[in-house]
Amino acid sequence: MPIxxxxxxxxxxxxxxxxxxxxxxxxxxxxxxxxxxAVTNVSPTQVTAVSPSGxxxxxxxxxxxxxxxxxxxxxxxxxxxxxxxxxxSGSTAGGNTITISGTGLSTATSVAFGANSAVPTVVSDSLxxxxxxxxxxxxxxxxxxxxxxxTNNGLSYTYIDVPTITAIAPDSGPTSGxxxxxxxxxxxxxxxxxxxxxAPAPFSVINATTVSAVTPPGAAGAVDVTVSNPAGTATDxxxxxxxxxxxx
Numbered sequence: 001m002p003i004x005x006x007x008x009x010x011x012x013x014x015x016x017x018x019x020x021x022x023x024x025x026x027x028x029x030x031x032x033x034x035x036x037x038a039v040t041n042v043s044p045t046q047v048t049a050v051s052p053s054g055x056x057x058x059x060x061x062x063x064x065x066x067x068x069x070x071x072x073x074x075x076x077x078x079x080x081x082x083x084x085x086x087x088x089s090g091s092t093a094g095g096n097t098i099t100i101s102g103t104g105l106s107t108a109t110s111v112a113f114g115a116n117s118a119v120p121t122v123v124s125d126s127l128x129x130x131x132x133x134x135x136x137x138x139x140x141x142x143x144x145x146x147x148x149x150x151t152n153n154g155l156s157y158t159y160i161d162v163p164t165i166t167a168i169a170p171d172s173g174p175t176s177g178x179x180x181x182x183x184x185x186x187x188x189x190x191x192x193x194x195x196x197x198x199a200p201a202p203f204s205v206i207n208a209t210t211v212s213a214v215t216p217p218g219a220a221g222a223v224d225v226t227v228s229n230p231a232g233t234a235t236d237x238x239x240x241x242x243x244x245x246x247x248x
Contacts (some may be wrong), residue, residue, distance in 0.1 A: 006108065007075040009150045010042035012037065016074070018062060023047050025064045031074055032058030055109055077149035080104040084142065085161035089158040090188060091212040094134035100145060100155075101127050107148035113157055114141030135159030138187070163187040165239070168225055172241040176216040182241070183227060184210050190229040196240055197223035220244040 008014025021042065023080065029036040031050040036049035047062060051074065053246040059071025082102040090096045100111065106125040110117050116133040123129060128145070135141065165185040173179030183194065189208040194201045196215055203213040211227065222238035 001056060001174045003072050003146065006073065007148045008080050009148065010052050010053060010055050010076045011044045011150060014051040014148075016049055016051060016060075017042075018047045018049065018060065018072075019108035020047075020062065020069065021045060022066060023064060024063060025066075026237075027065070029062040030059075030061045030063070032210050034058075049122075058097065061240055076088050077147065078147050080108065080147045080152045082143070082145055082152055082155050085157060087230070088156065089160050089230045090132055090133070092135040092138055092159045092161055093231075097129055097131050099123070099127055099129045100143070102145070104147060104149055105145065108145055109148075110146040112142075112144045112146070115222055116148055120145075129176060132157070155205055160190050160231040163191065163227045163229050163234040165225065165227055165234045165236040168210045168236060168239050171239060172243055173215055175218055175220050175244055177215045179215045181213055181215060182210060183213060185234065186212060187229065187231070188227065190231075191240055192225075192230065193228040195226045195228075198226075215240070215242075218242040 003016050003018050009090050024040045024044045026047050029039050031051050034052040037052055038050040040048045054076045057075050060074045061071050062069045083102050086099040105128045108128050111120045111130045118130050118133045120128040120130040138159050138161045140156045140158045143157050144151050144153040153204055167184045169182050188211050191205050191211050194203040194213040199216040201213045201216050203211055220242050222241045225236045225239040227234045
């Protein structure tokens with residue numbers, strides 16, 4: 001006599017289907033010593049019941065006018081606990097894979113990022129991976145994991161838009177580098193790198209529209225300037241010109 005699913009939350013409330021024979025007239029379903037909170041006699045071979053609260057492993061029995069069945073095992077599972085995300089931000093387009101660590105994750109069936117959900121891949125009881133779904137808009141959203149034991153919230157993920165560059169001032173300087181430049185644009189608060197012709201430059205984030213950087217040394221001529229954040233990279237082609245010093 002199988003039961004599906006054979007595990008559920010310690011808080012109860014899991015609807016299970018019990019399959020067997022001679023189930024007509026079922027009057028009670030017990031989970032251990034506790035009665036199911038609801039029982040529906042679907043057919044002579046099938047009964048549905050809602051599990052009461054409980055813990056550990058219990059035997060489930062069905063009682064009919066003909067007697068009580070043999071017990072079948074049902075496993076109570078505690079709600080998951082999440083301890084962290086491998087990455088707490090990413091593009092509003094989604095598509096990046098992150099891992100979630102914690103406990104009680106082996107039965108995870110869904111991970112919600114705000115209003116959008118994704119199906120995770122279970123690595124172990126303490127680790128799952130999930131492809132982040134697209135976000136409705138830039139900003140933080142709550143992350144919740146649903147398992148057979150219930151749903152747990154408490155973590156946050158921030159959706160970020162790709163940066164843009166609107167101006168660079170000054171737009172030229174010596175090949176020796178060391179020029180302080182101000183880069184203005186949008187979505188710059190989470191800037192991870194500023195580069196001149198591919199060479200990383202020291203930088204400081206002023207606010208969401210302004211970044212200050214110091215040019216590295218470079219060869220004479222116009223070079224691309226890039227600004228990167230977790231969502232992507234903005235490129236301003238030939239935006240800064242290295243000027244060779246005078247020679248005698």
